Amino acid sequence: MATHFTLTMRWLFDLSFRHKIPLWTSFLISVSIFVVGAALMTRAYQDMKTAVVISAGNLAHTLANTLAPALLHDNVWRAFEIARSPIRAESAKTPVEVDAVVVLGRDQRIFVSSDPDTLPMLTDAATLGPDWLQLSERLGTPSEETWPLVLEPQDSGYLYLILPITDKDAQLGHLVLRYAKSVFHPWFIDTIWQGLGIGLLVLAVLIPINWYWGSRMATPLVDLAQRMGMMLKSVPDPLPPDLYPYRDELGQLFAAYDRMVLALRDKAALENEMVKSERLAAIGQLTAGIAHEINNPLAGLMTTVDTLKLQRNLDPRALRQLELIDRGLMQIRDTVAALLVQTKVQARPLSPHDLEDVHTLIQPQVGKRRIRLDWSAAMPAELPAPASLVRQILINLLLNAIQAAAEGGHVSLWLGRKAESASCLSIEVRNDGTLLGDEQLAHLFEPFASTRAGGHGLGLWVTYQIVTQLEGRIAARNVDGQVEFVVNLPLGENPCSTASP
Numbered sequence: 001m002a003t004h005f006t007l008t009m010r011w012l013f014d015l016s017f018r019h020k021i022p023l024w025t026s027f028l029i030s031v032s033i034f035v036v037g038a039a040l041m042t043r044a045y046q047d048m049k050t051a052v053v054i055s056a057g058n059l060a061h062t063l064a065n066t067l068a069p070a071l072l073h074d075n076v077w078r079a080f081e082i083a084r085s086p087i088r089a090e091s092a093k094t095p096v097e098v099d100a101v102v103v104l105g106r107d108q109r110i111f112v113s114s115d116p117d118t119l120p121m122l123t124d125a126a127t128l129g130p131d132w133l134q135l136s137e138r139l140g141t142p143s144e145e146t147w148p149l150v151l152e153p154q155d156s157g158y159l160y161l162i163l164p165i166t167d168k169d170a171q172l173g174h175l176v177l178r179y180a181k182s183v184f185h186p187w188f189i190d191t192i193w194q195g196l197g198i199g200l201l202v203l204a205v206l207i208p209i210n211w212y213w214g215s216r217m218a219t220p221l222v223d224l225a226q227r228m229g230m231m232l233k234s235v236p237d238p239l240p241p242d243l244y245p246y247r248d249e250l251g252q253l254f255a256a257y258d259r260m261v262l263a264l265r266d267k268a269a270l271e272n273e274m275v276k277s278e279r280l281a282a283i284g285q286l287t288a289g290i291a292h293e294i295n296n297p298l299a300g301l302m303t304t305v306d307t308l309k310l311q312r313n314l315d316p317r318a319l320r321q322l323e324l325i326d327r328g329l330m331q332i333r334d335t336v337a338a339l340l341v342q343t344k345v346q347a348r349p350l351s352p353h354d355l356e357d358v359h360t361l362i363q364p365q366v367g368k369r370r371i372r373l374d375w376s377a378a379m380p381a382e383l384p385a386p387a388s389l390v391r392q393i394l395i396n397l398l399l400n401a402i403q404a405a406a407e408g409g410h411v412s413l414w415l416g417r418k419a420e421s422a423s424c425l426s427i428e429v430r431n432d433g434t435l436l437g438d439e440q441l442a443h444l445f446e447p448f449a450s451t452r453a454g455g456h457g458l459g460l461w462v463t464y465q466i467v468t469q470l471e472g473r474i475a476a477r478n479v480d481g482q483v484e485f486v487v488n489l490p491l492g493e494n495p496c497s498t499a500s501p
Contacts, residue, residue, distance in 0.1 A: 025214055033203060041188075044191045045188060048188065052179060053150050056177050059086060063083070064164070064165045067175060068165050071172040072167055076111070079112040083102075087115075097183060098179060100115050100119060105172075105173045106173055108139065108140065109122055110122060110125060124136075139174060147162075147164060149161070160177070163175045163177075217244075217250060223239060227261075228257075238261045239257065301329055349384050349385065349386075350382065350383045350391075351383075354390065354391050359375060361395060370408045371408070371409060373412070374412035376413060377416065379417075389466050389470060390489070393427065393467065394415075397429040398429060400485075401429050409431065409433065410431070412429070413427075414427070421496065424489065425491055426488055428485070428487075430479075432481070435478045436483055441476060441477070473487070
């Protein structure tokens with residue numbers, strides 16, 4: 001039994017504050033109303049008994065003064081009429097209606113009573129039961145009593161009021177008025193119903209208010225506990241400002257939590273920047289070393305191609321292949337130079353041949369994965385944009401889209417200048433592959449942040465570095481069930497006025 005009680009109490013204390021505060025407060029309100037109600041009921045009972053005693057005392061004084069001559073002259077019949085007069089009254093019954101009137105002589109015998117059948121005359125009062133025995137013992141004990149004497153025997157259903165009958169300081173006997181306690185019940189029950197109604201009314205008002213304020217206080221605490229539990233995994237969001245807009249201790253606690261969250265966010269952002277800086281520094285050192293190793297054989301290859309192009313009687317097809325190889329080698333040179341981020345790359349302008357080269361280079365991948373490629377490139381003979389770097393951007397984005405699209409899927413390219421900004425070259429590449437999640441979008445252009453299995457995560461980072469070096473903007477988003485990459489590059493020296501996507 002004790003174990004069950006302990007488990008029950010533990011369960012109650014383990015409840016959420018959202019339920020515990022309203023439950024405990026409702027319990028305390030109910031107990032308080034019960035205790036106050038019980039005190040008021042006890043006070044009401046005492047007040048009713050006092051009213052009965054006062055009324056009985058007035059009646060006793062009247063009867064005692066009237067009975068004194070009858071006792072003095074031993075007029076039993078007159079005494080009986082006087083004793084019966086309160087009983088025979090036809091006035092409306094009240095809770096203070098007397099049950100029996102008894103006149104005791106100096107020898108404790110009944111001189112006359114209003115009910116001779118149950119309280120016969122000349123009977124020793126002590127023989128009539130425990131109540132009368134206690135009454136006789138009380139009257140037979142010499143003491144200075146305060147009259148009228150009120151006697152309420154234990155376990156008795158009656159209340160007795162006793163007053164001496166005297167004549168010129170001579171005691172002739174005692175007048176005893178008996179009242180049934182049951183006469184209190186109508187008043188008491190009526191008082192109980194009134195108190196119960198008032199108590200229920202108070203509960204009906206206080207309990208909803210208690211549940212509202214309890215929930216109002218507990219909901220922020222529950223939310224705070226849930227967010228604190230998330231801190232091991234990630235930095236949670238601050239609490240909504242209107243959740244608890246007060247400045248008490250709870251409000252100060254929530255404000256301190258919000259300050260802590262903001263500090264943790266700043267710390268996490270600083271750590272991310274430090275990690276990113278260290279990673280980029282390492283990659284920069286690696287890139288510089290690789291660039292040095294690439295540039296040496298690259299210069300020899302470019303010299304060889306130039307020498308071959310100077311030969312006479314070359315086959316036109318071979319010459320076109322040499323020009324394609326030459327443009328590809330220059331693209332490698334310019335891309336490596338762009339990654340070094342040392343000086344702004346000076347390169348030839350973008351021409352339709354560059355777009356044709358890109359289209360030719362990606363065809364093997366398009367055919368291998370059976371991709372449907374929509375190609376839309378509207379441009380004049382030349383555009384003032386670095387051809388090699390734009391080619392690298394196009395190749396990286398298109399290959400990334402082809403790899404991301406499902407086999408037999410769809411990839412589209414749109415390249416051109418939009419009507420709202422003639423000084424901006426826009427590139428839009430879409431694929432119908434798996435949409436990117438929020439976490440992927442947040443780290444998409446970081447090194448080694450690949451979106452597919454087997455990817456090294458450097459293609460988009462290289463693209464981002466080139467776009468940034470060209471003072472352009474790049475963004476990715478999910479739109480119409482597809483993944484879209486948008487690049488805006490300034491043409492020439494004019495800034496790109498198209499809003500970033």
